[in-house]
Amino acid sequence: MANQRKGGSAAQNKRTKIIVTAVVIAVALLITFAPYMNLPFDIPTWGELLSGNEQTIQSGDALNQPFTVHVIDVGQGDSILVKSGDHAMLIDAGERGNDQTILDYLKANSVEKLDYIVATHPHSDHIGSMPKVIEGIKVDNIIMPKLPNSLVPTTSIYQKLIKAIKASGAKVISAKVGDTYTLGDAKITIVGPVGTPEDLNNASVVMKIVYGKNSFLFTGDAEAKSEKQILANGADIKADVLKLGHHGSSTSTSEEFLKVVSPSLALISCGKDNDYGHPHKETIEKLEKYNIPYERTDIKGTIVVGSDGEHLSTAFPDNKTAEK
Numbered sequence: 616m617a618n619q620r621k622g623g624s625a626a627q628n629k630r631t632k633i634i635v636t637a638v639v640i641a642v643a644l645l646i647t648f649a650p651y652m653n654l655p656f657d658i659p660t661w662g663e664l665l666s667g668n669e670q671t672i673q674s675g676d677a678l679n680q681p682f683t684v685h686v687i688d689v690g691q692g693d694s695i696l697v698k699s700g701d702h703a704m705l706i707d708a709g710e711r712g713n714d715q716t717i718l719d720y721l722k723a724n725s726v727e728k729l730d731y732i733v734a735t736h737p738h739s740d741h742i743g744s745m746p747k748v749i750e751g752i753k754v755d756n757i758i759m760p761k762l763p764n765s766l767v768p769t770t771s772i773y774q775k776l777i778k779a780i781k782a783s784g785a786k787v788i789s790a791k792v793g794d795t796y797t798l799g800d801a802k803i804t805i806v807g808p809v810g811t812p813e814d815l816n817n818a819s820v821v822m823k824i825v826y827g828k829n830s831f832l833f834t835g836d837a838e839a840k841s842e843k844q845i846l847a848n849g850a851d852i853k854a855d856v857l858k859l860g861h862h863g864s865s866t867s868t869s870e871e872f873l874k875v876v877s878p879s880l881a882l883i884s885c886g887k888d889n890d891y892g893h894p895h896k897e898t899i900e901k902l903e904k905y906n907i908p909y910e911r912t913d914i915k916g917t918i919v920v921g922s923d924g925e926h927l928s929t930a931f932p933d934n935k936t937a938e939k
Contacts, residue, residue, distance in 0.1 A: 682924070686919075689713040691889040692707070692884070703730060708748045718751045718752060733822070735820045746776050746778070760818045763811055766813075806822060817840050821833065829856075832878070855927060856882065857882070859909075883912065
């Protein structure tokens, strides 16, 4: 009888181990693939589980941090200065007429040379002032998306940009997924576009920048189609700070993408009372659903996020007082 009990106990323990192992595997698979499934309930991502507490954004002396991101208020458009120590990168340059605003801002922040300019895609609200900015400051490298012939613009502003680039002597780099660059102590990784784009918004260069323990994702005007391709490609896009695609349009920032990025802060660059209704209500509702705080240039003016490699802080040099 004693031997039978021992045998029964061993068999039961074996069954228990098999069941526990199966449950663990099932849960792991669910967490891994949940972002790609249309589930009626929320499942935390691996990034959320492994990162512990979410990053707390402090209001403080962001401008004096060793790494700073400046979403410059250029109205309905994008222009973002990224500084890492003495190194600087400009992502886009807003619509026409913003060149002096941008050049003055660079000078005020002690930027005498740009290691990189990124033209995320050739729409005028992103490259409109870029030719004159390139003429007004030394630029080492210019990163642009590789466009199929069918998408190469024939617009006058694009022709002016190409002319300014050639005259500058800067090295032109075609963005390629997986390529990495350094900006001081920060690491830049290209994560999009994946494959050959079919329209200019989805040709947007998407990049992740990591400084110490902090990470930032910049998306240009990438829309849900590009986001889906980036997700399917398996890139690490978890980030503390997300610059929303397409000025907060409902065509970007899909729920699946937002859940995987899982930011602690979202940044929206758009013009006050713009004709497009940016940011769209649907996008704001998604941010609020996941308790993601956000800042808007149409309300706060220029937004600065600073990092010491571990903690994030914000500042608003324009000191706008308008309420949300």
